[in-house]
Amino acid sequence: MSTIIPAVKKRADYRQPDFLIDHVDLEFTLIETTTKVICISKVTRNGSHNKPLILDGEGIQLSSVCINGTEAADYQQTDTSLTIDIDTDTFELRIESIINPKDNSSLEGLYLQAGAYCTQCEAEGFRKITYFLDRPDVLATYDVKIIADKVNFPFLLSNGNKVDSGDLSDGKHWIKWSDPFKKPCYLFALVAGDFDLLEDKFVTQSGRTIALELFVDKGMLGRGQHALDSLKKAMKWDETEFGLEYDLDIYMIVAVDFFNMGAMENKGLNVFNSKFVLADAQTATDEDYFNIEAVIAHEYFHNWTGNRVTCRDWFQLSLKEGLTVFRDQQFSADMSSPIVNRIQNVKVIRERQFAEDASAMSHPIRPDEVIEMNNFYTVTVYDKGSEVIRMLFTLLSKTGFLAGIKLYFKRFDGQAVTCDDFVQAMEDANDKDLSQFRRWYSQSGTPQIVVTDTYDAISKIYRIAFEQKHIATFEQKEKQNLVIPIQFSLLNDKLESLNLGDTDQQQLTLELNETQQCLEFYNVESKPIPSLLHGFSAPVKVDYPYTQQQLGNVMLGSPDEFARWDAGQQLFSNCIHNLAGKTELQQTTSIAETIAMFEPIIESKDISLALKAEILTLPSFETLFQQLDTVNIDALNQSRKQLFKALAQTFQANWLSHYSAFEKQPYAYQSQQVEQRKMQNLALKYLTLSAQPDVEQLLTQQFNNADNMTDSLGVLGAAQLGDLDLFERLMLAFEQKWHADPLVLDKWFALHANTDRSDILARISILMGHSRFTINNPNRVRALIGTFCFFNVAGFHNIDGTGYKFVADYLIKLNEVNPQIAARIITPLIQWQKVDKTRQQLMQLQLMRIGDTKGLSKDLFEKISKSLP
Numbered sequence: 001m002s003t004i005i006p007a008v009k010k011r012a013d014y015r016q017p018d019f020l021i022d023h024v025d026l027e028f029t030l031i032e033t034t035t036k037v038i039c040i041s042k043v044t045r046n047g048s049h050n051k052p053l054i055l056d057g058e059g060i061q062l063s064s065v066c067i068n069g070t071e072a073a074d075y076q077q078t079d080t081s082l083t084i085d086i087d088t089d090t091f092e093l094r095i096e097s098i099i100n101p102k103d104n105s106s107l108e109g110l111y112l113q114a115g116a117y118c119t120q121c122e123a124e125g126f127r128k129i130t131y132f133l134d135r136p137d138v139l140a141t142y143d144v145k146i147i148a149d150k151v152n153f154p155f156l157l158s159n160g161n162k163v164d165s166g167d168l169s170d171g172k173h174w175i176k177w178s179d180p181f182k183k184p185c186y187l188f189a190l191v192a193g194d195f196d197l198l199e200d201k202f203v204t205q206s207g208r209t210i211a212l213e214l215f216v217d218k219g220m221l222g223r224g225q226h227a228l229d230s231l232k233k234a235m236k237w238d239e240t241e242f243g244l245e246y247d248l249d250i251y252m253i254v255a256v257d258f259f260n261m262g263a264m265e266n267k268g269l270n271v272f273n274s275k276f277v278l279a280d281a282q283t284a285t286d287e288d289y290f291n292i293e294a295v296i297a298h299e300y301f302h303n304w305t306g307n308r309v310t311c312r313d314w315f316q317l318s319l320k321e322g323l324t325v326f327r328d329q330q331f332s333a334d335m336s337s338p339i340v341n342r343i344q345n346v347k348v349i350r351e352r353q354f355a356e357d358a359s360a361m362s363h364p365i366r367p368d369e370v371i372e373m374n375n376f377y378t379v380t381v382y383d384k385g386s387e388v389i390r391m392l393f394t395l396l397s398k399t400g401f402l403a404g405i406k407l408y409f410k411r412f413d414g415q416a417v418t419c420d421d422f423v424q425a426m427e428d429a430n431d432k433d434l435s436q437f438r439r440w441y442s443q444s445g446t447p448q449i450v451v452t453d454t455y456d457a458i459s460k461i462y463r464i465a466f467e468q469k470h471i472a473t474f475e476q477k478e479k480q481n482l483v484i485p486i487q488f489s490l491l492n493d494k495l496e497s498l499n500l501g502d503t504d505q506q507q508l509t510l511e512l513n514e515t516q517q518c519l520e521f522y523n524v525e526s527k528p529i530p531s532l533l534h535g536f537s538a539p540v541k542v543d544y545p546y547t548q549q550q551l552g553n554v555m556l557g558s559p560d561e562f563a564r565w566d567a568g569q570q571l572f573s574n575c576i577h578n579l580a581g582k583t584e585l586q587q588t589t590s591i592a593e594t595i596a597m598f599e600p601i602i603e604s605k606d607i608s609l610a611l612k613a614e615i616l617t618l619p620s621f622e623t624l625f626q627q628l629d630t631v632n633i634d635a636l637n638q639s640r641k642q643l644f645k646a647l648a649q650t651f652q653a654n655w656l657s658h659y660s661a662f663e664k665q666p667y668a669y670q671s672q673q674v675e676q677r678k679m680q681n682l683a684l685k686y687l688t689l690s691a692q693p694d695v696e697q698l699l700t701q702q703f704n705n706a707d708n709m710t711d712s713l714g715v716l717g718a719a720q721l722g723d724l725d726l727f728e729r730l731m732l733a734f735e736q737k738w739h740a741d742p743l744v745l746d747k748w749f750a751l752h753a754n755t756d757r758s759d760i761l762a763r764i765s766i767l768m769g770h771s772r773f774t775i776n777n778p779n780r781v782r783a784l785i786g787t788f789c790f791f792n793v794a795g796f797h798n799i800d801g802t803g804y805k806f807v808a809d810y811l812i813k814l815n816e817v818n819p820q821i822a823a824r825i826i827t828p829l830i831q832w833q834k835v836d837k838t839r840q841q842l843m844q845l846q847l848m849r850i851g852d853t854k855g856l857s858k859d860l861f862e863k864i865s866k867s868l869p
C-alpha cells in the first residue's frame, strides 16, 4: 500500500490534557473561500509541568497567534498541530486564521453546500475550524459571533441562547450566541443560510417554556410538522420515563441536504440530514416517518446522555451512543409496536453487527485501538452497545436500572467520563457486583450458546444445560466468560407453557456466567421444548438441535412474541440452507413441509397483523449469510428465491384475501394503518411472485391510486421482485413525477441499484450521469452506490469480478471527495471472509488496488490494511 502509515491511537495511552480551556470566544466572518476565524481561549495549565501547549489543527491558514494581547513568536506548525512554548500557567490565547468552507467536500469542519454554511465537528472536525485542544475531555463555555451577508444568510445560528445582534454598513449583519453549559468542542455548531422556519413551544414538567425552532429549505415548511411533533413526544417521554428535562430556553433543529450521517446532537442546535426531518404522505414512507421520530428522539436524548455527561476520550463512544440508542429504542417501542421494534433491532444485530464481529474490523463496544475515529461509529459501538445496556436493564430490573441512571447523573453531570464510570454507578446503586459483566465492554465477538437437554420419563426430571462458547476474533484471540442473561420458557406438547417457579411463572432468566450451567426441573410430565432467548435477551447465537416440528411448536405456542417470530425465521432458514444438493423431489417435499407449518399463522385471526407480517417475511440474504461459516453465494441466493416463490404460490389465495382485506382510508401515520399497509404490500409482493394472472392490473391500480409513498414504493418493490416489464414503465413515470425532489429520487436510485439484471453496471453508470446525481452528496452516493454494494447480491458478487471492480473504481474517486462515506461503503468489500476462494481473491485484488491509491485517506487505509491477509 502506497501511503505513509498513519498513527494508531490506543485506549491504554490516555493521559489527562496538559492544558484546559474553560471559556472560548469565537468570531466567524463567513466568506466562501476565505472565512476568517478568531478563537480566543482562556487557557490554564493542568497540573504542574513545563510541557508546551500542543493544539490540533488541519487545513488551516494561520494568520496570527497572540498571548495575553501580545503577538507570539515562539510556535511551530506541522500539518496537524501547532505547538506553543509558554511558561505562564493561565493566559488568553488568541488565534486568527483563514479556512475555506467552499472547497471542503469532506463535510467535516465548516463547509458550504447548497448555499448554506454548516459544521460537523464530531469526532475530530473542530480542528478543521481552528487550532484547538480537539478532545472531548476539554470542556468550555462558548460565546460565538457570526458575521455574514444579510441577504443570503439571514439566519446565523450557533449553540445556546441568542444574546445580541446588529447590522453592519456593508450589507452584512452579525449575531452573537452564548452557551452557558460547558461542552467539548465536538458539540460546537454553526449554521448560516436562508431557511423556512417552523416554530412551536414545549412546556417542561417544571413549567419552563422552551422555544422550538425547526429550520428547513425554502418551500419545505409543509414537511416539517412530523419532526416537530416527534420532538415534543421525545421531550415528554424523557421527562416521564427518565425524569430528564431540557435545560436551555431554545431547541433548534436545522435540516440540511449535505450531511455525512443521520444527524448530530450539537448543544441546542441539532443538525439533521433532511432525510430524517422532512416528511409528508406523498413523499415519505411509513418507514421514513418511523425513522424521523427515532432519530429526532435519539439526538434529543443525547442532551443528557452525551452532552451533559460526555465521553472522556473517543474510545468511550459507546458510553453515549449505546445508552442513547437504548433510550431511543425504548421510546420507539412505546410509540408504536414493541414487537416490530424489537425485531428491527435484532435484524440490525444479526445482519450487520454479527457481520462486523466476523470481519477484520471486529472490535469490542469500547475499542482499544483506532486509526480514524470516524471508522468506529459502528453497529458494534451503537447497536451492540445498546444491547449491553439492555442486558443491564434486564439484570437490574427497570427500577434498579433507573436508580443507576440517577446516580450516574448525580455523580457526573458536567463531566467527561468513561464506560467504567457508568457501570460503577449501576453497580453502586444496586449493590450488585458487575465485574464480570464489564467484560462486555472489552471483549469482541458473538458468543455462542450451546443448549442441550435430557428428559428422564421415569423420574420425570428435565435437565437443560447452557454452555457459552467464544471464538477468536481478528483482533483478539483470548476470550473470557461473560455474564449472559438468557430468558426462556418450556412448552409441553399441547403448546402450554410449564410453570417454572413457585408462583405462576412461565419465564425464567438464567444469568449464565460460567462455561456451563445446568438447570433441573421436577415433575415434568413429558419432554418439553425450550423456547429460548426471549426478547433476544443477549446479543448471542443460540444453538439447540431443534427439529422443524419443534420449531413449529415454538412458533405457535411460545408465550414470547419474539421467540415465536424467531422460531419461524429458523424454520425458513433451515429449509433454505438444506435445499442445495437435494434432488428436485426432495426439495419440493421439504419446501412444502416447511410452508405447511405457516398455515396456522397466515390463517390466524388472533395474532396481530404486525407480527403476522413479520413472521411471514423471509429472513434476509444478509441474515442467512451470517448463519453460515462459509457461503456459496449463488446457491444461497437461489434457494432463498425458491422458497420465496413457493410461499407465494402455496398461499396465493390467502395473499389475495390479505391484500383486499382492508378498507382504504386517507393516509395517516398511525399504527393500525401502518400495519395494514405493511401486510398489504407484503401480500402484493407475494402475489407478484406467484404470477397471479391479473397482478399487473393490481399493481397499476395501486400505483395510480396511491395517496402515499409507502403504497407507491410497495408497487415498485413488487414489480422489481417479479422482474416485470411493468417495473421499467412505472419507474419512468415515477422519475417524471419526482424529478425535482432529491429525497424521493433517492428511493428511485436505490431501486435501480438493487435490480437483478445483467446490465446492472451499465444502468448504474448511466444513473451516475443523471442530472440529480452528484458524488458530493452522501445521500445520492449511498442510494446508488451504497445500495448496490450492500444489497445487490447478484450484481456485487458477480463471479466475473466486475461488481467488485466497479465499486473499487468508485471508491478511488470518492476517497478524494469524502473519505468518511468511502470508508462506509467499502464495508461489504472487506467482508470477504465467508465467500468462496475465487471471490475472496477477486475482492482482495480490488482492495489492493484501492490500497495503492495515491493520497489514500486514513479512513480507507485503516479498513483495507486490517482486512488484507
Ligand code: B3K
Pocket (backbone or CB within 6 Å): 122, 123, 261, 263, 264, 265, 298, 299, 302, 321, 374, 377
Ligand atoms: N453523534 C453523531 C454521530 C457523529 C458521527 C461522526 N462521524 C450522531 C449520533 O449518534 O447521534
Ligand code: ZN
Pocket (backbone or CB within 6 Å): 298, 302, 320, 321, 324
Ligand atoms: Zn448518537
